[in-house]
Amino acid sequence: MRAAVVTEFGGPEAVTIADVEVPEPGAGQVRIKVAAAALNPVDGGTRAGVFGAAPGGGYTGLGWDAAGTVDAVGAGAGFAAGDAVVALVHGVAKPLGSHAEYVVVDGAAVARAPEAVDAVHAAALPLNALAADQALDLLDPAPGSSLLVTGAAGALGGYAIQLAGDRGVTVTGLARESDEELIRSLGAEFTTDPGRAAYDAVLDAAVLGGELALRWTRDGGAFAAVIPNTAPSPARGIRTAALDVRADGARLAELARLADDGVLTPRVAETYALADAPKAHARLAEGGIRGRLVLVP
Numbered sequence: 527m528r529a530a531v532v533t534e535f536g537g538p539e540a541v542t543i544a545d546v547e548v549p550e551p552g553a554g555q556v557r558i559k560v561a562a563a564a565l566n567p568v569d570g571g572t573r574a575g576v577f578g579a580a581p582g583g584g585y586t587g588l589g590w591d592a593a594g595t596v597d598a599v600g601a602g603a604g605f606a607a608g609d610a611v612v613a614l615v616h617g618v619a620k621p622l623g624s625h626a627e628y629v630v631v632d633g634a635a636v637a638r639a640p641e642a643v644d645a646v647h648a649a650a651l652p653l654n655a656l657a658a659d660q661a662l663d664l665l666d667p668a669p670g671s672s673l674l675v676t677g678a679a680g681a682l683g684g685y686a687i688q689l690a691g692d693r694g695v696t697v698t699g700l701a702r703e704s705d706e707e708l709i710r711s712l713g714a715e716f717t718t719d720p721g722r723a724a725y726d727a728v729l730d731a732a733v734l735g736g737e738l739a740l741r742w743t744r745d746g747g748a749f750a751a752v753i754p755n756t757a758p759s760p761a762r763g764i765r766t767a768a769l770d771v772r773a774d775g776a777r778l779a780e781l782a783r784l785a786d787d788g789v790l791t792p793r794v795a796e797t798y799a800l801a802d803a804p805k806a807h808a809r810l811a812e813g814g815i816r817g818r819l820v821l822v823p
Contacts, residue, residue, distance in 0.1 A: 528823070529626035530803040531585040535575030538807035543692045543800065544585065549622060549630040551600040556633050558613060562649035563624040564591035564818040565806050566681075568615040573807060577618040580662060588803075589624030589821070590615050592631070593639055593649040603633035610639040611784060614652040615775045618646075625803060627823045635773035640785040643792055648782075650681065650792040650818040655781045656773045657732075657752065658685035662693070664767040665727040669694030674725040674742050678734030681818055682752060685790060686729050687712040694790050698725070700732070708816065712791070740764060793817030 527548045532540045551557045569588045571577060595762045596609040605611065613636040615624045621631060641650045661682075667673050673690050677683040678699025691713040699709035700717055709716045717723075724744035730736070730751050736758025743749045746763040755769035784790045795817035798806040806819050 528800060529622055529802060530588050530590065530821070532573050532815060533585045533620075535728035537571065538573070538804045538811060540573055541588070541804045541807050543803065544667050546622065546626075547757065548628050551598055551603065551630050552741075553600045554602050554633050555600045555630050556596050556603045556611070556613075557598040557616055557628055557630045558592055558594045558604050558611060558636075559597040559628055560592050560595040560624060560626060561645035562823050563589045563593070563821050563823075564653070565625070565627075565810055565817070566590055566604060566651075566653055567810070568802075569623075569625075570807060570810050572618050575779065587620050587623035587626065587628070589629075590653045591651070591818075592624035593645040597628060599633075602680065605633060605636060611638070612638050612639045612647075612648050612776075612778060613653050614656060614771075614778065616771075616773045617806065623761045624655045625799070625800065632776050633774070635778075637775045637782050638742055640782040642786040642788075642810055644706050646797055646820050646822065647792040647794055647796060648823040649820050650782060650794055651785060651790070654681040654818075655685045655689075655790060656774060656778060657687055657769060658708055659777060659781060660774075661729050661731075661750045661752060661769045662689055664750045667693065667695045667727045667748070671695055671726040673697045673715070674700060674723075674728045674739075675719060676734050676739060677727070678709050678712075679795065679816055680731055681796060683729075684712050684793065686707075686731060687714045687792050689784075692784070697807050698723075705816070720815075733796040738764075765804055794820050796820075797822050799823075
């Protein structure tokens, strides 16, 4: 089968399409015939070598999000061949990711796909929706409280707005002036500069850094970073935390239901054939994307 991998870290040109063996599922695992797989900033970091050396196989696989059809199952996987599913393929140093024709993943990381959107849009759900949901769990904002989401026009930020709104939280999105219509359509108030405003909670999806974003958190509030091990030291009684997203098939199933109900809106900016993965990485590196880039094997 074909898979997008890197054998030497570098720019978009480091991504190659390799012929590799079709993986076999073990006990508790499913093999997914991938219909669509989103490209995320973490994939750009993996490609550039931000997360360390390639595994022993000599190459590193790419891709965290998968949407497709179960093709084969191991004992006790909890799914059957033919099931339409989405999955989080976790890990930054894995021999194969979801940017492939087939991927094997633990059944506990898999959920039935939403029915209201196609596979391309479903592929934009797992990583960013789970990250937004788990970040909100860290913040634990009460209904009626105020939340500032930086990077609100991004995939994670957009899901955070919608999920927080569904929890009854009053959300303000920080983004560029050109993104105002998008932010308001997601259900948030909009700002390009919070100034001296102080919110009950701040989710720093833009990775502005704690020193800056903590200024917008009220005394005794809560702050969450979206990169592991980057939580700033607590100050003024502010509770600080950093997200380390984890696979959770049960919660992913609930997020898929919210997509069916229209609470969550998966956004796709562009699609690319798997063979054009280097071009997709080049587009990712340009920035300014509103929605996910999605590879279609």
